[in-house]
Amino acid sequence: MGPRPAGREGMIVAVRPSGARPAVALLRAAHAGPTLAVTTMTAALALAGDLAPGRASLVTAAVLAGQLSIGWSNDLVDLDRDRCVRRSDKPLATGELSLGVTRLACGAAVATTVVLSLACGWGAGLLHLALVIAGWSYNLGLKSTPFSWAPYAVAFGGLPVFVILAGPGLGMPAAWVPLAAGMLGVGAHLVNALPDLADDEATGVRGLPHRLGARWTPRVAVAILVAASAVITAGTRSVSGAVSLTALTLVAALAVAALVGRGRAPFRAAVAIALVDVALLVASR
Template identity: 55%
Template sequence: MTVNVAAGGLVRACHPEPTAAVTALSGLLALRLGHSPATLALVMAAVFTGQLTVGWSNDLIDAGRDRLVGRADKPLATGRVTARTVRVALAVAAVLCVVLSLALGAAAGLVHLFLVGCGVAYNLVLKRTALSWLPYAIAFGLLPAVVSLALDPPEWPPAWMIAAGALLGVGAHLVNVLPDLDDDAATGVRGLPHRLGPVRARVTAVVVLAAASVLVVLGPGRPPGWAWAGLAVVGVLVVAALRGRGATPFRAAMAIALADVVLLVLRGGG
């Protein structure tokens, strides 16, 4: 195995898309809250290593299941990277996550480590239970708190932001699992989306994400015009997600989640 192949496999095994998305979200929130460049970089570094910890632990735990169902997109299942390499990378990421998180201050650091712990708990146990949504709700709900508690002095974000983040997390969980329902069922995974079934899971995801949009727009006070425009766009996407065919509902639900992130960042500073 060449170094390039192993490195590429290691990148794929960390779940690069959600890792990049959550890290970017933390950076945008930090920028919106007025953090200095140094603290902004520290926030993003802590969140990045936390996401690496969650992503690599997920693929290590699921390696046997992924091989069983022939997941060609999973490097550990295809042999593009060895379990030993991922374990070493995971250990390094976990140590860096602890150090960088605590460097943000005790409050922000402990909240972030709790958030990462929820992600690992999902990988280990909760993804196979009816509580599979809970780690996502906690993690997305508390992410704004990690950023605001890193301020000097530390402060908790408003309740609407925590609630909207939690709704966004639940919706993201439902949407993320939809493409893998059959593979998961074949290996005995029965989280909330599996118990709901594909149709009810999709509808629930759309409703939850739309609720997050409404909360973000109305929560911080009188909404500006652009916020109402964003909510109107979400309304169009909700119709597409509920009435569309083929890949349209999934793509529309993903677009609602993206709109929620944009609205959350833009409304979060005021």
């Protein structure tokens, strides 16, 4: 993980608990936004893939448990770093959430992930566990390397494959499906890292976004997300030409906004392109 730099005053900063409710703090520590986004995407893919409601719920619950474990492990691994830069949005670092509660929640999420994943079938279950391991590998060290994008590519690319394998025996998806999903994951990684580039670099994290820098990261993210849009529209036959054309026009407009915008505009435009890509991917199922 690299050397741990000193905090702003040469030491780890202790922060008083703010008195927030533990359940709310625990949810925030699980990275609620990304967790909800991936879980919602899974549910949409499952329903679009004609999984029975019970099966779709099982698949979605397995992914939710895995995402919770990844989110909590991230904050556990980064605790000292988050304290160094005084991350007020990290309940574990501020003291709103205890270390013991977080470890217990993370352990329970891991156990639940194993049980629910294998309940989806051995093939699908083992694949999903491999995707969760990819997420953990990011937390445990890959985030600080030029290959920080790889866990996202593997996890997002494998997600639609997991959903299909857990379904009623429809076979493997076309190659463009995991390719486009993997590209979406890499774009999401770059976009997600943007707000924290300075804090990450201050604590020794040097992943791909940090090596690209604040100027090039949104541009590369937009390029990858636009390419994902093109792959999806070229590969699918279930989305009408009018819808595809409208989506690509919107993506092009957002790409221009991202490239010429200032401040938070490139970040917001890249997120919007990612949302369009997710909608196209779900519609293609």
